[in-house]
Structure formats: structure tokens, C-alpha cells
Amino acid sequence: MTCANDVEPLLPIASVNSNKQNSLNIPNSRQILRISINLKKLIDTLIPNIYESDGCVEINKEIITMCYEACGGDKSSEQSLLKYQSSVIFCLLTVKKWYLQLAKDELHMYSLYMARAVLAENLAIRIIAQEEMKSTKNLTHLFVDILLKKFVINENDEDLVPTNALELCCDLHCTGIISTSAIQRLQTYLWRGWIIQSEDGVFYLKESNILDTRFINHFTSERLKTPKYQNLFNLFVSLIFISIYTFVVNDGKLKIGLNPIGILETIFYGATLGFVLDEIVKFYNIGMPYMRFWNIFNDFMYLVILFAMSVRILSLHKNDKDLDILSYRILALIAPMMWSRLLFFLDSVKFIGNMLVIIKQMLKESILFFVLLIVIIIGFVQAFLAMDSSDGTSDQTLPILENLLVGILGDTNFSIFENFAYPYTSLLYYLYRFILSLLLINILIAIFSTSYSNIVENSNAEFLALNLEKTLRFIRMPDDTVYIPPLNLIELLLQPVSFYIRKVYKKDSAKKLKKFHNFLLQILFAPALFIIAINECKDAKRAFYNKMKGKPLDANEVDTPFLLDDGFVDSSNNDFSNSIFDMNSLQESINATNVKNRKTKELQKEAEMEDPKFLCNSETWFKKLKQLKEKV
Template sequence: MPSYLLPTTNGIDWSSEQPPTYDVPNPRQILRICLNLKYLIDKVVPILYDEKLIMCDHSRILNKHVLSLAREACGGKKDDPKSIHKYQSVIIFSLLKVCSWYWDLAATELHNAELYCLRASAAQQLCKLVIEQEEGREAQFLFIQMLCRRYVINENDEDSIAENALELAMDMHCTTVIGSSGYQRCLKWLWRGWIIQSRCDHKSYVICDSVSSSKFTRHFHPDRLKTPMYQNIINIMFSFVFLVLYTVVVNSKDSKAVQPIEFLEGIFYFFTLGSVLDEISKCYHVGWSYIGFWNSFNGAMYFIIMSSMILRVVSVSPIQTHYPAEYWDKISYRILSCAAPMVWTRLLLYLESKRFVGALLVILKHMMKESIVFFFLLLLIVLGFLQGFVGLDSSDGNREITWPIVSNLLLTVLGAGRFDMFDDFAPPFATILYYSYSFVVSVILLNILIALYSTAYEKVIDNAVDEYMALMAQKTLRYIRAPDEDVYVPPLNLVELFLTPFLHFLPPKMAKRISVFVMTILYFPLLLGVAVKEVREAKRVFYNRMKKQEDDANETDVAWDLTDGYVDEADGWIPNSESSGIMATQKRNKRSLKLQKDAENADPDFKVKGEWFQSVKSAIQPVEHGFTSGIGWEMYDVYREATEQREASDKKIDELTMMVESLTKMVKELAPQSDSSEK
């Protein structure tokens, strides 16, 4: 069988579903590891290199020897695998901490800012190299211990909050680390619920023990709803319901009289309260790291709807106010109508898994951040000119047109300012002042805003793939950074809020059973679909483990590997046989290999000789040799120039040799003719 047709494996033993447990370093030991890594990077990057020499995949600076030194910087007994695993499990977390230190130095020591930023990039690249190297060795150890395990470091004699490398890289927006293959695979496993948080220790994660089980009851359980993918599906469904309810409520007003709160309107407020409580809960548990652009967007939308809801309740309540109930009812509907653009735009948050929409949202977020600079400058300039106009208005002792002036200044920003109102106002000072204001706003500030938007667009587009992967990382970790014992997706979290006081008075086991029963009733249709889907996937996972491959192997059937893929159709919607799909896959692979081998052996002259493969390997030796030995690009260029000069010299020698041979031949041909002529 040709070697290129065989499936590739990393030699990973998946016989045990639960990974082995490891001890972890204490906070002071993690600090020492960070100091050792910082010392290494300082020595490896002593001066300002070209960033491409460090960030390329086979860097001569961050070579294989430096990667080995980074692992040795973690300490541990070399001949004790358990000791090595204990201390090297924090290497990615420590490198990210060192990267944050360099960024702090770059912000405080501006004269060396470029060097510190380069060293921070080197720390990120080392993280990427470690992740890719460990992915080929022990994928479970990489996912569970290096990336998902939460660690505590002691900084300035204070222990930090427990955090893992996944969260730290996302919070720091380290796109180099986020874009590595091992990081993305770990996120994919978390997204699917193959990696879950341990019930015994909130700092650790484990491989879900039901991934390879084909038993329907192992998957038909509310705990599977902790999976980010399923929570996202539920959120999308509830978002469309929320949009329909909002449309009905905002367009149902058909009389001036105050109408009582109807059923659908009450359900709409029920949805809103549940979402607000969920946002507050996650912000409380995660902290400031949870606050982002889209969280602020949702917060503004919920604030508008909650304001409308309060006024609506006031209008139907017996509370006596200075204004009649009809007034508050009218204001309530007007405020609620202003939330319509935000309610519709909110749907984009759940379409960000599509690459085009995701990149669009990242561009929009960066543009909004860049707008802060523009609005800060605009505020200062408007206040300055406003004070000038107010001074001109009060110069005669009376303030007559202050508010029209304020309105006109704001309209000028939108391009609708009027010059005629300043013709008879404090001539010629008001006219000169307004012309100056119009020039500064229309010509200078608006062009600055365009330049900022253009910079934000180019910044995202040039790094669109990494930015999209960072967005998806944020989306995944959004669901697991504040895990709940019982998953009640808003607005069903109000059901949990109602049940919690009663469950506290019951024994823990009974309270858990009641909660599971309630969630099973609420999510029954979705749990049924989840169980059917996961049982079908479990057969493929079992097949992969039987072949000593990784759980996520054979998901797609590519054209260049005849033994990959899995025959899902053989299992049916609900598999009724333990080996139907496995037997069908093996039969298909055997047939494909036989047909391919027969077709290749049809012509004895078709087969490529083994020397060709050796030639291909030798062609890539300079790159691999540089990464292994650490020979710099300069030495490689010298070697290449010397080789080119030698080849040119050899070519000239060959040409001269051919000329000498041709002249010799001509002389030999002329010699007999000269002899005959002499005779």
C-alpha cells in the first residue's frame, strides 16, 4: 500500500476518556518560571530585529534550541515525566504573562518601546511554537492542562485571580496565539462540549465521558446544554422570538386611551428582565473582562426598553403623578420605538460565526473605538466656540439666541448648519467665528474621522483571519467563563430565580432532581435533537479511538486521503447497531485502496521512483536546517550568494572548455589540409 494513502496519526492513546491528573506549581513557582522566560527572551532578542525574522514559522532566531531552552526554563526533574508535566503545564500561561510585562514596559519606557513590543511578539511566537509542538505530542495534555487549566501567579506579593491561557490570550487580544492550530482545536472541543469544566474543581477541565458513548440516555440530559454550541442555538431561537414580540408590542398601539398590559406584552417584558439579569450575573462573575463593545450595545438597548417598561407600568398603575396616565403611556411607546434599530441590529451578534459577518462586526467595533478620538476633539472644539458665541450674545447684557446657536452648532456637524442667522448677530465677530468653526469641523475634523475609519478598516482587513478567530474565541468563552450549575438560558433564568428559594429548603439530591426535571420539560424538544446528533457523532469518535486517532479526525472526506471520512449514513438517524457505520467505513476504505492500487499498477512505467521523494525532502532542508541549527538569514544569504557565484563560475568554465574543445577540433581538421597543400 502506498504510504501517502495511509491516514496519519499522532500516536495518541485515547483508551482512557479521563486525562491523568497533574499537580500544579504554586504562585511563587509560576513567578520564577515567568522570570526565567523573560531572561531568555531578553538574551535572544537583545536588539531591534526585523519582526519578520522572529514571526516566521521557521525562524532562525526563535529556533529549535531556543524552544528547548524555554521548556527547560520551567524546571522539573528531567528523568521524571510527572515532574516535567507539572511545571511545563504553565509555560503558555507564563509566556502570556511575560508578554503583558513587555507591553507595560513599552507603555512606560517609550525610548525602548519598539524593542519591548518586539520581545512581546517573540513571547507570543514562542507560545505558538509550544502549542504546535505539544499538539503533535499530547493533545489532551495541551488542551486540559496547558490551555484550559486555571493558574494563579504571585505579582507584587499578591496572588492574582485564577485564569487560564485561553482567557488570558483572548483578553490580551494575542492574535498570534489565538490563530495557532492547537488553540483553535481546543476552542472547537469546548464549543462542541467535548471539554467541560470539572464538577469537583472549578479551576480544571476534563474530557466529557459521554463523547464516545452510543447510549441515548447518556446524551439526553440537561447538562449537555452547558455546551456553548447549544446555548448559542437557544439564544438565536429566543432572539427571533424576542424580535417578533417587540414588533407586536411596538405596533399594537391603536388608541389614545391607556390599555392594560396584554399577554404578549408581558411575555416581552419577561424576556427583557431575563436578559438583563443574565448580563448582570455574567458581569458580576467574570468582571471587567466581560465588558465589551457588544455588551455595551446590548446594555444600551436593554436600558431603553427597561425605561419604556417602567413608564408603561406607571401608566397602568394607580400611582398619582403630575401628568395624566395617557402622557406616560405615550412617552413609553415613543421610547420603545427608539430601540427598534438596536433590536434588529442585535441579530448580527448571532450571525458572527459566518466569516463575512464576523469580519464586518470587527471592523464596526474598531471604527466605533476610533470614533472616541473624533468625538473628544469635537467636544472640546464645540465647547470652545460655544463659549465664544455665548459671550457675544451676552455682550449687550441680554442672552437672546443662545439655544438657536447651540442647535446650529450641532447641525453644522451633520452638514446642515445655517450661515444666515449670524448676519445680524454681533457683526462681524459672529460671522468670522462661525466661518472658522465651519472650516474646522467640516474640513479638518471630518477628514480626521475618515482617516481614522480608513485606518481601522485596513488594520482589520490586513489581519482579517486572525481577527475573525479572535472573535470566535470571545464568542465561545462567553458561554463558559461564568458557568452555571443549571443552565437556564434567558428568559428561563427567571424560572430558576423563582425555584431557587424553594430548592434551598430541600435536600441537595432532591433539589437537583427537581431542577433536572424542570429543565428536561423546558428543553425537551432541543434535548431530543441534541441526543440524536451526539449519538451519531459518538460512533465516529469511537471509530477514531479504535484507530488510535484523535476524536475530531475523519470529520470530512478529502480527495487526497482515501482512508479518511466516516460513513454516517450506515447508522441511520438513531443508530441501532454498534458497528454498522464502522464496518461500512472499513469496507469503503478497503475498496478505495484496492481500486487505486489496481489503477496505478496497470502501467508498470507509471510508478514514481523513491529517489523523487528523497529529492523533495532535500529541497526543503535549508529551511528546516535553519530552524534546527539557528543559522541566521544573513548566513543563509551568504551561502546562497556563494552558491550562485560558484554555479556561475562553473558555467563559465564549461563554456571555456567547450570553446577550447571546438578550437582543438578545428585545428585538427585544418592540419591534414595544410600538409596536403605543402606536398
């Protein structure tokens, strides 16, 4: 029997200490710039103007070859070609970014630049598909070298932040590329932690024990880096966070008199500080690409909680009951945001994910409406206040402001404007209502309708883009020790211990620190790691079986009716002890799967041969099918 642990990894593990060797395999920033310029010239040649080409270019083998040749390299050396050609997707996306910026800056050439941007993305799609077909069984080059290797480009004599093609694709919202099978398979591998980020934050590596069926090798704190498990833990923490919030806000006993801050209230405020600390660290390391809709939503909620906490502490310091009541009322305001926050961790469900994308897009595009609304309101406010002060007194200021703001929601009160400067104020208010009700509201409805229809038409691609964005959010900032918030406060409190270890061990301090934190994380997350290890041992059997059959690691997860040799039978499904301790359960599962597939084929063949005239599986039909394929 072949041992699962002796199987060659699908994606090789690179040494963390091989930075010098790795740097030789990556083009420098100026070389990346030259490749991007070459590709831009190629696209400019293919679409010289929008009138002759109509923006449509048929991508053939010659154009794909030109894209590879634009990357340079020694044609007699395969290693040299791979070094430069691995940047082709990154450079095509960089060119698309340039075209999008040009389309904004030069509106008279908008159609031309957008057509070229679309061509750049289509070229990337075709090259990704071609690379996937080259290496169906081993996707190392496509995943690690082309899509996940980080490149630096020099723009305006400055080197930009290292970025890989996958991150750039997500930032540019290239739904066409994101929807390809290769990107989706890569996203699945990243989501499950099958490919992880190295300690230097530059390369992504294959997890060494995917095919290992031993329980102890999966019971490790390293698995906490997996986006899938981080998301589940965050959902679990959010449910506890909401439960504590509900008790703090809705328990009337806490609001009778000036009570000191209790245990649950301390946990609630402490957890909030942990979330805030995590947001600050990630924003500092990732930058603006980290600031997405949900991050802004959560950050605003955390700020409100911190403000309420400050008022609460101030009320105890000053012994002020009014401030104490105010703190609880401020806290109560964020109840809708607290419950809406759960959707952030459930957006992997297609319906919820699509609705969140629609809401985000509607809010983004409604900015135009609110800008127009604010400008118009300011103009009318000035007019009404001027009429109110024309007689030397300003006694209608608050009613005017209140009525104009309430009018946005549809409520009106014309009697207020009959008390001063009549009939000028009444005519002005009629004009205000006309502009608001018939013009601006209809503009807002049209914007929402357009956003909804655009998202629904492209709902699958938008959902896949949302999943990729969520996956990258967990892995964009590499961390040796993953203290998932709010447990990151423990890491902060352990800084004196870390300082002591660095001082005592010096050269070996990094290894000692990592060992210490991993041991502590294994204790803190022991129940979760136990469940993770059991599930991954089962997944390792299927992955090992797929490796034997020459299939992708994530194959055979669904037993489809039209493939007679797919699916996987786990012999230990009904035996808990076998799934962990029995080393022979892997061979038993493989044998059971082979027996099932063989029996299925025998039954199918026997049923087909009941009528000798059936013969729909004849060689003649398949020969014709092959000829038809060649013609197509």
C-alpha cells in the same frame, strides 16, 4: 466487536473532590511569578536593545529548551517537570502582558518592549506546536494541563484571579497563538462541549460519553452547558423576543387609551429582566473581562427597555396618557438595536464576523475624533454665547446650539450669525466649518480607513479570535444548572424550593438540588435535547471510528479528494430508528467506511496500472521525496 462504551476516554475525567490532589499539581503563585521573571530575563537577554538585534530572533531548539528549564522542577522526576513546565505558556503570556504595559508607560522604549512582546508570543507558538507534535493522538497534556489549567500569579504581593492560558491569550488578543491548529482544535472541542468545565470552576474535563452511541446517555441536561447549543437557543429566543417586541410596538390597538399591560407585553418585559439578571450574575463572577462590545451594546438596550417599562407602569399608576405615549416612543427608539442584536448570534459566519470586528474597531478608534470634536464644539459654543450676551441679552442660545450640532452632519445656515455681532460671528462660524469639514472629518476618514485595512489584512486571525472570545463567554462562569435566559427567572422563582431542600437534606442537599434542577431542565428542554441526542449519536460513531484509526476526534468530517482513506459513511443516515435504537449501526457504519475506502484504493490502483510506463507512485520517487524533506 469492540463496544464504543469501553473505549478509553481521550481526556481522563478528574474527580471533583480531588482539590487537595489537584493543588499539589499546580505551582503556587510565587512559583509562577519566579517562572515568569525567569522567562522575562531570557527574552531580555535575547533582545538586549532594538538596535543590535533589530527585534528579530531566530527561535531554535536551544532557546525552547531554555524556556522549559526556566520553569524548574526535578529533572529526575517526570511528574515534577510536568508540574512546573505546564505553566510555560501562561507565564510567557504574562510576560507579554508586562511588556505591553511597559510599552504604554515608557513610550521612549516602545519599539523595544513591543519586539520583546512579539518574541514572547512567538515562543509560546513554537512551544504549543512542539507539544502538539509530541502528542498527536492524545492531546491531554497540551489541552488540559497547559492551555486549560488555571494558574494564580502573585503581583505586588497580591494573588490575582485564577486564569488559564487560553483565557489570557484571548484577553491579550494574541491572534498569532489563536490561529494555531492546536488552539483551533481546542476551541472546537470546547464549542461542541467535548471538553467541559468542572464544578469547582478550575479544571476543564473531557466529556465522558463522546464515544458513546447510546441515545439515552446524550439525552441529558448536562449538554445544555455546550456553547454551541446555548448559542442556537439564544438565537431562537432572540427571534421570539423581536417578534413580541414588534407586536408590542407596532400594534396600534395597544395605544388607544390607557390599556393595562397585556400578556405579550408582560412576557417582553419579563424576558428583559431575565437578560439583565444574567448579565449581572456573569459580570459579578467574571469581572471586567466579560464586558465586551456586544455586552455593552446589549446592556444599554436593556436599560432603555427597563426605562420604557418604568414610564409605562408610572403612566398606569397616574392615569397619564402622555406618559403612556412616551413609553411607546422610547421603546420604538431601540428597534435598530433589536435587529442588530441578531448579528451577535450570527458572528460565526465569516463575512458577518469580519464586519462586526471592523465596526467594533472603527467605533473604538473613533473615540479620538469625538474627544477632539467635543472640545472644539465647547470652545465655539462659549465664543458664540459670549457674543450673543455682549449686548446684555441672550436671545440666540437655542439657534446657536442647534446650528452647531446640525453642522456636524453637513447642514449649514449662515443667516443666523448675521443677526448678531456681525461680522465677528460670521468669521467665527467660517472657521468652525473649516476645522470641522476639512480637518476633523478627514481625520475620521483616515482612522476608519486604517482600521478597515488593518482588519482586512488580518481578517482570518481576527475572525478566529472572535470565535474564541465567543466560546469563552459561555464557559468562563461554571454553573451546575444552566437555565438559559430568560428561563433563569424560573431558577430565581424556585429559590424557596432550593431553600427547603437544603434545610431538609442538609449534607446531601447539593446532590438533591442538582438532581431536581436536571430533571426540571430535561422537561423544559425535552424537544431540544431530543434533537441534540440524535445528532450526537451520529457524531459519536465518527468519533469512535477516528479513535480506532488513531486520528483526532474531529477528523473525517469532510471527504477531501486528495486523501483516499478519509470520510465516514453513516449507515443509518436514511433510517431514523437505526440512528437511535440499533446498537449494531456503529459496526455497520465502520464496515461501510472500510469497504468504501478499500474500493476507492482498488479503483485508483487499477486506473494507474492501465499504462505500465506511468509509475508515478514508485518507491524511487518517494525515496527522493524523503531525502528532499531531510534537506529542507
